Amino acid sequence: LGVLVLAKGGHLGGTAAPDALVDASGRVDETRRSGAGGSAAGKSAPRIIEFLGERIETTNTHGTGCSLSSAIATLRADLGSWEAAVIEARRWLRESITHGASLEVGEGHGPISHFAGLWERGGLSTAPSPEEIESDWWAGIADVRDAIDELGFVRGLADGSLDRAPFVRYLAQDARYLRDYSRVLAVASSSATDAAEQAFWAASARGAIIGELELHASWLPEGEAFAAEPDAATTGYLNHLLATAARGDYPVLAAALLPCFWIYVDLGERLAAGAFGPQALAPGHPYASWLTTYADPAFAVATCEAIGIVTRLAATADAPTRQAMWRAFRASSEHELAFFASPLGELDARDPALAHTANPQLRGGIRGTVHEPAVFS
Template sequence: MSGGSSVPRVLAIAGTDPTGGAGIQADLKSIAASGGYGMAVVTALVAQNTRGVRSVHVPPTDFLAEQLDAVSEDVTVDAVKIGMLAGREVIETVGAWLRRTRPPVVVIDPVMIATSGDRLLDADAEQALRELLPLAHLITPNVAELAVLAGRAPAARWPDVLEQAREVSATHDVVVLAKGGHVEGDAVPDALVDGGGTRLGGREVVEFPGARIATTNTHGTGCSLSSAVATHRARLGSWEPATAEAKRWLTESIRHGASLEVGGGNGPISHFAGMWSRGGTATRPTAEEVRDQWWDGVRDVRAAIAESAFVRGLADGSLSKEAFGVYLAQDALYLRDYARVLSEASRLAPTLDEQSFWAAGAHGALVTELQLHADWLGDMEPPPPGPATTAYLDHLLATAARGDHRVLAAAVLPCYWIYADLGRDLQARAVDGHPYQEWLRTYGDPAFAEATARAIDITTELATSADDVTREAMWHAFRVSAEHELAFFEAPLRMTGPVPS
């Protein structure tokens, strides 16, 4: 695409449909659904609904020219889709603009025949439209419109449609997207046809199979398909993948059209059905919002930890050496498997930055922390893991085994976040003469505080980009780990007895 944008800027030039199913309203929906930024220049105001057209008002062509220039003088146009052009003067105005601006992708949907079979353009306008076709890169006529352009009767068989498409392509020097929707039978093929054989990788015909869908929701399918193809062509760079993707999207949108319950005639397609079902309509939270929601969501757990007898005894120095030794021994057992969990997080992580971070955490758990525990515990025989230790590790290891790095990141986060938060208060208690002075100072280690901030950033960003189901699973894993943290702090006194009063 030109201009350096990752989102194609697509201009639709067409008439309106106040019911939103066809015309420029359908164009804009199709462009958005296909990943583009839609712009619109109106050629005609059409009073229509799903049952038919009532009247058409065509604004002055000097105003049409002003619309076109206003867009192209300010915005880089990556693709153009042209629909209804009501009359020679309108067609010539658009043609003059195309010659001046030379957009890199031009798709024309030659709107010439009404659903009723009536001709929408007089003979002079039809000739002007034929003269416009060489300025396009692709045209998307239906069977009836293709027949008019070929000067023949509408084809009833698919081979005849392809033959007419070859003639029109060769005559007007343009690729034709031949459509089989009006051909009898259950099969609904489409095909890119290049009568010159030079614009489709040396192939004259590239077919796309399809099956007929039993529905009356076909209003605006031609408008929608051509806009989607134009957008995907700007994104993907060639006609074949653009057409294949647009056709898959259109099929999905047709299937869901009836669920809209719009109109009493031929209803519209559901342009965003796939997006709604796969992505939902709820706005995703920011990383800051996730951070605040999750931290507030474990407020009760954090308060219980701070008020636990173990933490209060550790803070004021009244904790027995026996209870402290049990805590250290269980923590050493915990850290060995926690390092394995962090290693698995590194293996599952999708980016080098995340892989490096979790791997460094695993190394820290094994080397730095375990060495510190060894200094305190000496040659003491390692005890078996207690129930709280076992339950916490079972939760982490089971989460790791499920293989979703996002949920695993959320599960390991409380061991960073809660410890760092608790450590800010405990470090302040590390005054001279405190029996656990050296240990309390480790809670305020700047490197651990930095690692905690990075763990929070990584995990909340993952939650922001996740779908609703995954984000809920992340929150659940985070909450459960926080509860295990509380149980872990409470366990030493359960195993040794209460703090002396």
């Protein structure tokens, strides 16, 4: 009869505390909002939408059920969507639970802090969690990632059919890129206020200029690691990073640096695992050393740390800063596409400004319309 049930996962074991919105009729809403922490599971009745979340270790949980149901009902009237109402209500409740202990009221299972967000930000808007930001930002560049996957350069790397000449061109440009990228990483280190973040960016700068360039030197003729003139794609990417660093906004700079970690490790792991075809696993693959480097577990660990730093910064930032971070992240992701496309001329890289446009006709490979993640709207 159109009755929806929100199945709560708070009493499950483990560190995860997911919830699920269930509708036996098979339809939750006339309209759906993409991203923002919800994911559809199944296309036939009953319809289930799962909302992921980590368990909050606290004893301040008194009144959570009443508070959540009231919030969902109120937000449903405001937003016109049950799914959107659950997303926003869960975000508000999780923040209220997190700050409950600060009330210091009574003993035992204390109350949540219903006005935590109002007191902290002076408004009714909620802040996304790091987990929501990670999910939304990754989904927000799905078109870029799909376009990278379809490049002839990437496909040729996977099956080993790529000619050596474009691969060497790619490495020569990457060497030029890494030299300045390491400098921007050093700027991030000097700008960080947290000691652990400062150490991470400094170690990453060292790794970029030493570890990765050693691989490039093994492929490039002696003395030619920095001999190539930067092409339009390399110039555009570096100009974007250097300009972001010059503005002195550390969270935005950290967001701009992230795609070089995240896109590379994702692509490298999938290439090395044979996701583009079994040829990548064949003995004697001509580009095995490159595939192995970017599928290195240590690089994956560093990438997870970079994601954690950036998403925590975004979660604690004000809305304008968070939007600026997203735009910098998106722009760097598009530059990654232009960089991978450049060796075979698969995008018109003559105009670096094309690396910033979301127009699929100009981009020549990105499909669909680009929208900012819902948690930032």
